[in-house]
Amino acid sequence: MNLLDALPDSWIKASVSKYCDVRLGKMLQNDPSSDRDELKPYLRAINIAKTGLDLAHDFSMWITPAEKDRFRLAKGDILVSEGGDAGRTAVFDSEREYYFQNAINRVWPAATELIVPEFIYYWFTFLKVAGYVEMVCNVATIPHFTAEKVKAAPLALPPLETQRRIAQFLDEKTAQIDGLIDKKRALLERLAEKRQALITRTVTNGLNPSAPMKPTGIDWLGDIPAHWEVLPVKRVAKLESGHAPDKKIDAYWDDCEIPWVSLNDTAILRAADYISDTTYKINELGLANSSARLLPARAVVFTRDATIGESAITTRPMAVSQHIIAWLCDDSRVIPEYLLFAIYGMRGELLRLTNGSTIGTIGMGDVKSIRMALPPIAEQNQIVAAIVKAKDSLDNIVGLANRSIERLIEYRAALVSSAVTGQIEGLR
Structure with missing residues (x-):
């Protein structure tokens, strides 16, 4: 798979290692090796979410004084997952002190006068969606996008100003797409809650709102029809x-x-x-x-x-x-x-x-x-029919929302690929 052949001739084409430094994170250390070690927050593969950096998961490990500079993250570092969902990428954009574990590769430009870090983030996103990561990883077992594979990955660099235009364009467009995806996912959560409430209410209260009720003394059941x-x-x-x-x-x-x-x-x-x-x-x-x-x-x-x-x-x-x-x-x-x-x-x-x-x-x-x-068997059949009908209606909406999310994800991937490979005329 040669991803560089169709790119503009004026762009620099090389491997990642020629223009970027790549470092695998620190092996997990659960116990201090000396009284000088410090317990510090660190990131692992789960912190690299589909939507970017996710700091909701808190992890800590011991760091030696000699390792602090080597494994401390700086704002703007590109994080590429080594394992888990191999090749997933995020930009470290926090001011807080964090280190990184050996499930993450850190990539940062060795020549800042040639590279906009945000462009590198989108380039690695492209390598993931283009299937390059899957191709070079051993997917027969657990895929690993090792530091050596990251270094050997192809890299194309347009002029600095072009990189900035591409990164800014994708920042704006992907934010809009991600916002739409978030709204669709919020809708799915509401539909799931509505579905659950519908079923719980129907199997505890029945279909007749006027039916006489009796208490059960059971919290989740509450009052039920008196003849149940x-x-x-x-x-x-x-x-x-x-x-x-x-x-x-x-x-x-x-x-x-x-x-x-x-x-x-x-x-x-x-x-x-x-x-x-x-x-x-x-x-x-x-x-x-x-x-x-x-x-x-x-x-x-x-x-x-x-x-x-x-x-x-x-x-x-x-x-x-x-x-x-x-x-x-x-x-x-x-x-x-x-x-x-x-x-x-x-x-x-x-x-x-x-x-x-x-x-x-x-x-x-x-x-x-x-x-x-x-309830009696006849009423059970009526309740089942009512729930199935209501579920089918909700499931149709869920299906439409899921298909919409899939199309938005596909569009996002195509947009990133087109932009970083110079296929969008106004960004070259």
């Missing part, structure tokens, strides 16, 4: 958990065809009401030699570890891992779709039950104690 029941979910659905076949035994993982719901399917469970396929599968031998069992279709599954309460209904027989709860509904008491929406509605209660300082989990005792408001 409040029952533990285990009274109307059979609780099932799962297991993982021994991963050290290859025979349990060969020629696998049985869908196996695990935490690897969290994104699927979050995105849809039904799950038809799984990331991993197991075979009959693995199933027979584990505590997992094949569950019938239309089981309501939800995550009990890590991200709590992501749920869906299975569309065919599946097994589940030990991190997943499955409820098999008694069709005479509760339909799977109503139980699914009830689980959506109790999201706040599930989070309250979560324990664990790092990876949250809901204990089986708490799972067995979960209660729900239960």
